[in-house]
Amino acid sequence: MALPDGAFGADAQAGRQKARQCQTCHGIDGIARIPIAPHIAGENDIYLITQLKAFRSGKRTHEIMSVIAENLSDEDIADLAAWYASIEIKATIPE
Template sequence: MISRLLCVGGLLLACSFPSHAQDAKAGRDKARMCTVCHGDLGIAVAPNAPNLAGENAAYIANQLKAFKSGKRQHEQMTIIASGLSNEDIADLASWFSKIKIEATAPDL
């Protein structure tokens, strides 16, 4: 009985998440369109653009989905996100989240 419950619970859990595999390599290729504002490695070069390097993948994906749905508005990002598939969003989020950033304290 318990094993059946665990099996059913596992199936329900597996079905409740999107089936889009996150592909950081594909995300890196897709991120070329992002470099004008967010830089080659996710460190913003535009003054009002956020840094994306090392950001949580779920956060990035949620923001892109909000731009795509119109829930969040930004002139350029709404246009860009409208052309992204769920797979594109997962790949981009994976790429930016995997970029390692390092902070070091200055010698004083």
């Protein structure tokens, strides 16, 4: 399986610093702060890279994400994906 550019060698701690621009909607911890934003904590890094690159290229559009993603480098995207993917989420099934 081919991986998107930047899937390896990403820096999660650099991503944490870069995630400051994401925290208003997605939270620094990846838990959404507004109802229209998805939770991204613990999401697969390949998925996050793919989605951010789609916003950057215009393949996927959103009034806020398209503007934010257009200025992200491949390194920024990989680092952000590594940060959010590194956050552990625990789900508890009700009994």
